[in-house]
Amino acid sequence: MNRLRICFGLFFRSRHFTPIPLGLLLSFAFPSLPAQTLWNSIGPAGGDARALASVQGDPNHLYLGSTNSWLYESMDQGASWHRLAKMDKADDLILDHIIVDATDAKTLFVAAWTLDNPGGGVWTSHDGGHTWSESEALHGQSIRAFAQAPSNPAMLFAGTLDGVYRSKDAGVSWTLISPPESKEIHEVESLAIDPTDPNIVYAGTWHLPWKTTDGGTNWHNIKDGVIDDSDVFSIIVDPVRPEIVFASACSGIYKSENSGELFKKIAGIPADARRTRVLKQDPQNPLTVYAGTTEGLYKSVDGGKKFKALTDSDVIVNDIFVDGSNADHVLLATDRSGVLVSNDAGASFASSNDGFSGRKVEALLVDRDNPARVYAGVVNDKRYGGVFTSVDGGEHWDQLSRGLDERDVFALAESADGTVLAGTSHGIFVLDVGTEKKPTKTWKPSNVLANMLTRAATETHYGMRVNVEKKVKDKVRVMEGRVTAIDLSTDVWLVSTMGGLYTSVDKAATWQGGPVMGTGVYLSVAARGRTLAAARPDGVVVSQDAGLTWMPMSIPSMLTRIHRVAFSADGTLWLGAREGVYFTRDMGKTWLWIERLPFRDVDDLYYDAERKQMLATSRSSDQIYMIDPKTLAWQWAQTGYRIALIRTAGERLIAASVFDGVLVEAEATAPDASVKQ
Numbered sequence: 001m002n003r004l005r006i007c008f009g010l011f012f013r014s015r016h017f018t019p020i021p022l023g024l025l026l027s028f029a030f031p032s033l034p035a036q037t038l039w040n041s042i043g044p045a046g047g048d049a050r051a052l053a054s055v056q057g058d059p060n061h062l063y064l065g066s067t068n069s070w071l072y073e074s075m076d077q078g079a080s081w082h083r084l085a086k087m088d089k090a091d092d093l094i095l096d097h098i099i100v101d102a103t104d105a106k107t108l109f110v111a112a113w114t115l116d117n118p119g120g121g122v123w124t125s126h127d128g129g130h131t132w133s134e135s136e137a138l139h140g141q142s143i144r145a146f147a148q149a150p151s152n153p154a155m156l157f158a159g160t161l162d163g164v165y166r167s168k169d170a171g172v173s174w175t176l177i178s179p180p181e182s183k184e185i186h187e188v189e190s191l192a193i194d195p196t197d198p199n200i201v202y203a204g205t206w207h208l209p210w211k212t213t214d215g216g217t218n219w220h221n222i223k224d225g226v227i228d229d230s231d232v233f234s235i236i237v238d239p240v241r242p243e244i245v246f247a248s249a250c251s252g253i254y255k256s257e258n259s260g261e262l263f264k265k266i267a268g269i270p271a272d273a274r275r276t277r278v279l280k281q282d283p284q285n286p287l288t289v290y291a292g293t294t295e296g297l298y299k300s301v302d303g304g305k306k307f308k309a310l311t312d313s314d315v316i317v318n319d320i321f322v323d324g325s326n327a328d329h330v331l332l333a334t335d336r337s338g339v340l341v342s343n344d345a346g347a348s349f350a351s352s353n354d355g356f357s358g359r360k361v362e363a364l365l366v367d368r369d370n371p372a373r374v375y376a377g378v379v380n381d382k383r384y385g386g387v388f389t390s391v392d393g394g395e396h397w398d399q400l401s402r403g404l405d406e407r408d409v410f411a412l413a414e415s416a417d418g419t420v421l422a423g424t425s426h427g428i429f430v431l432d433v434g435t436e437k438k439p440t441k442t443w444k445p446s447n448v449l450a451n452m453l454t455r456a457a458t459e460t461h462y463g464m465r466v467n468v469e470k471k472v473k474d475k476v477r478v479m480e481g482r483v484t485a486i487d488l489s490t491d492v493w494l495v496s497t498m499g500g501l502y503t504s505v506d507k508a509a510t511w512q513g514g515p516v517m518g519t520g521v522y523l524s525v526a527a528r529g530r531t532l533a534a535a536r537p538d539g540v541v542v543s544q545d546a547g548l549t550w551m552p553m554s555i556p557s558m559l560t561r562i563h564r565v566a567f568s569a570d571g572t573l574w575l576g577a578r579e580g581v582y583f584t585r586d587m588g589k590t591w592l593w594i595e596r597l598p599f600r601d602v603d604d605l606y607y608d609a610e611r612k613q614m615l616a617t618s619r620s621s622d623q624i625y626m627i628d629p630k631t632l633a634w635q636w637a638q639t640g641y642r643i644a645l646i647r648t649a650g651e652r653l654i655a656a657s658v659f660d661g662v663l664v665e666a667e668a669t670a671p672d673a674s675v676k677q
Contacts, residue, residue, distance in 0.1 A: 038666040039639040041083075041657070042394030044376055046351065046384060047358025049333035052078075052321040053098035055105045059323045062331070063108070063129070064339065065095030066358050068659035071110060071129060077323075078331050078341055081355035084129045087112060091642055091659050093120065096318075097146035101170070102153040109171060111146035111158060118142045118161055124171050137174040138165065145191040149198035150239070157201060159188030164203050166216065177216025178203070185210050185219055192235040194242050202245065202260060204232025209247055211260055225263035227251040234279045238286050246289065246304060248276035253291055255304045268307035269298060280320040284327050290346070292317025297332060299346050310346040314383060336384040357661030359385075364647050364656040365412035365420070371650035375400070376662050377409025377422060387412070387422060387443075393649065394664055403443035404429060413486035415493065419507060421446070423483025423495060430508055447479040449502070450510035479511060481520075487527045492546040494532055496522035501534050503547035516541055516550045528567040535565040535575065542587065553588040566605040568614055568629040576602035581616050581627070594632065597625060604645040617643040619658050639663060 051065035064072040064081060068091050073084040087093050093112040101107035106128045113120035120142040122135040138158060145159030158165040163178035163185050178185040187206040194200035199215040208223045209232045226232075230249035238244035245256040247263065253276055254263035269276065275294040282288035291298040291307060296315045298307040311317075316335035323329035332340040332349065341352035363377030372393045378385040386401025387409055404424060411423030420431040427447040434440030481499040488494075493504040495511070500520040502513035514520070516534070524535045532543040533553070540553040540562065555562075555575070564576035575582040578601050581594045599621045606615045607629075614627040622641050627634040642658040655663040 039641060039655070039663045040666060041357050041641070041660045042662050042664050043357045043390070044359055044378070044388035044397040044399075044661060045353035045355070045357055046336070046338035047353075047356070047360075047381070047661070048318075048335050049338045049356065049358065050094055050096050050318045051098050052319045052331055052333050052339075053100050054321060054324075055100050056102060058105070059325050059329070061105075062321070063098045063100070064333065064356065065098050065110065065112075066356075067092075067094045067115075068358055069093035069095070069112075070358075070660075071095060071098070072356055073129065077329065078321075078339060078352050079354065081339075081353070083355075085125070085132055087123050087132065088121075088134075090114075092116070097143065099146065099148050099156075102148065102150075107170070109146070109148075109156065111143035113142040113144055122146070122158060122171060135171055135174065141165075144187070144189045145204075147191040147193050149193045150195045152198045155193075155198045157191050157193060159191045159203060161187050164188055164191070164201065164216065177201075177212070178210075178219065184208075184221070190232050190235045190247075192237045192245070194237060195239045196242060200242075200259075202235045202237065202247075204235050204247060204249075206231045208232065209235065209260065222256075222260040222263070224261065225256075225265070226254055227265075233275070233277050236279045236281060238281070239283075240286055244303075246279050248279050248291065250275050252276075253279070253304070253307075266300075266304050266307070268300070268305075269293070277317060278319050280322055282322050282327050283324040288327070290320045290322065290330070292320050292332065297346065311340075311349060315340070336381040358659060359661040360659065361644065361656035361662055362408070362410045363387075363412040363422070364645055364654065364662065365414055366647050366649045366654060368414055368416075369418075371648075374649065374654065374662070375412050375420065376656065377412050379408035379410065379425075382406040385409075394654075394662055400431075400441055401443070402441065403445075411483055411486045411495075413488045415488035415507070417507075419488070421486050421488060421493075421495075421508060423486050423497075425482050427478070427480050428483055428486075428495060428508065428511075446508040446511075448510045449477040449479055450512060484522065485524045487525045487532075490527045490529060490546075492527070492530070492532070494525045494527050494534075494547060496525045496534055501525070501541075501547070501550070503532075505546075513547070517552055523562070524564045524566075526565045526567045526573075528571060531567075531571075533565050533567070533573055535562045537561045537563075540565060540575070540588070555588065556582060556591050556593070563601075563603045564605045566607055566614070568607045569609065569612065570629060572629055574605050574607075574614060576605040576616060578602075581605070581614075581625075583629075594627070594634070597634070598636075599623060599625075604643075606646055606648075608648045610648055615646045615648075615653070617646045617655070619644055624653065624655070637665070639665075 048067040053063045055061040062074040062078050069087050071084045072081040074081050092114050095112045097111040099109040108125045110123045122138045123132045125132045141160045147157045149155035154170045156167040165174045166177045167174045190204035192202040201212050203210045210219050211222045212219045230251040232249045234248040236246045243259045245260045247254045253266045256263045276291045278292040280290045287303045289300045294316050295313045296311040300307045319333040321331040328345045330342040338353040340349040342349045359378045361376050362379050365375040367373035374390045376388045386404040388397045389400045390397045407424035414420050422429045429443040430446045432442050481497045483497050485496045495502050500515040502511040504511050522534045522536045526533045530546040541550045542553045543550045559577050561578040566574045572585050584591050599618050601618050603619045604617045616625040622639050624637045641660050644656040646655045
């Protein structure tokens, strides 16, 4: 790799500027070559799973689509998974449809879309998923439905926000077969092809179902019996009796016995489970129909006349796989809980996520005495989330969420005496591990605010009425807002919240504080002795008396958003901001900027005390920068994953990725010699 010519030392003036000697500027160093390391996702297992597919005739061989552009593969019926391929450099592709070609098991098709913009596409592999090519004709299309004609595998159909596309040459070329710029047939969410005639196509849109019997030349609405303006999520056609058609919509599940010309609503699905994302028939017994809803899995054994709930209502089902050779073997792709497996036809389910992690980790803590003990705090996973812990460096994980009551976890920290605190979406919790004889491992709330107020009172002294001021205890209140950061490195514990800054001198029994400098929105805190610092998006405040009083700090005027504040061992204060990495050695009188650091929007800074370096990461990058606070030489390592934050675990670095759980480098990073200017 070519050496990057990057210099340091250009600085911006703070609002109170002190000139910097030229000699100091010339002492800044060039970076070394990047450290070559390999990074692995190590869990916690689970997260959002979207699609399942199997190789025809080989039910042991399965594929799994994720929400972070990755395709997974299993060779043991879904008992374990490994990453097979990433469809795109972006991390936000939702792989919602996987097709294994009926005539060639090595040919795979994956259709995807993106959540926050109308992007996506179709990818094809002819070597079992090792190499892929994207269809140029559907590049950027949000593919919401995808199907292969059972009677003619060369014919593929894609439902997009624009309409229905068809390929007659196994995905090489595509043609729009729904009316161009149609005001009705667009935002196609589901597709089904008649098992004997590929010209008969059913299309479910966000506002009703449609059908063509001549390959798209003419379309007609098949809404009779369907409640108006129903989003049609799934359509299936009975492979033996194609006149039987099932359709699921936001208004319920419907069945037609005359090829969709008239639907009747099926009873048995409760109103709160009407959003049925997927319908699936048992290949061995078409009378058995599974309905995957946003409120759990339902099953009918009488062709849809009655349905019975099989799971708890908090299971959000995205896809269903029923083993064609063993009807008892059923897999679910779900939100939050990943893959669930049943070996008794849905009577019971267990997690089956070994090797699959799509967790969004927002907090990461490495035990100060045992680097093999790691805590990870996740968000968006409700009862399947909270905190996970590993005692073997990420080889195995246990959920540690009792007492959190489905709260998201945004911060984790450990004090010198081993106390662990979690900052959640609603307050602070302390980990109660109980005793050696009776371990508990339960999170308990620690949110009591015990503020002191100064109030005026009139008293009589020596016969005279005088006004005096006294400090009195405020009424007990509870801190309930989102906690964004925690620092337990000193005797005064410090937290930042969306409601202000709080300190505790009694190990979290009580907290004091509130809004500082007129605002409560603080994102990051750092402590060094009695000096405390806190950052909000547009400013930094500092306390020299352990949080009793706070003062604003001068910052570079060009900063538009500050994300992180941190101290290095020598007392230098560092800022991670949208514009890059800044530091001050004199508490804001002068600021330096690492000008040519090859990325901006720095979201996390962490001081690695073992290796005496500052670590910088950005959520928009897969790189980690290691900065020497003394010489300002820096090195970088590429992880292959977008990084939320970085920590050290013994001889290795460990990171929280944006979409892929916890990461660890395969080998310890070997520092390269720096080259100084």
